[in-house]
Amino acid sequence: MRKGKDSGPRLRVDPIACEGHGLCIEAFPEMVGRDPWGYPVLPADAIPPHLMRHAQRAVAVCPVLALRLTKT
Numbered sequence: 001m002r003k004g005k006d007s008g009p010r011l012r013v014d015p016i017a018c019e020g021h022g023l024c025i026e027a028f029p030e031m032v033g034r035d036p037w038g039y040p041v042l043p044a045d046a047i048p049p050h051l052m053r054h055a056q057r058a059v060a061v062c063p064v065l066a067l068r069l070t071k072t
């Protein structure tokens with residue numbers, strides 16, 4: 001069983017659907033980085049509870065539904 005930063009919700013991106021708008025990066029700069037081409041670099045760690053609203057906002061602003069939160 002995973003514990004600590006290894007457990008909890010994570011952000012995942014569908015690399016085929018993602019168009020590199022960068023809106024998710026602007027919505028959640030605390031944990032979402034930008035690669036040289038403008039695509040999101042997602043954290044490997046689980047999203048801490050105090051940042052979940054930011055993560056949910058990042059998911060909500062994606063215009064092509066490429067970003068999602070997973071349970072583990």
Ligand code: SF4
Nearest residue numbers: 018019021022024062
């Ligand atoms: S908002 Fe959506 S399409 Fe834009 S960079 Fe983020 S995941 Fe990709």
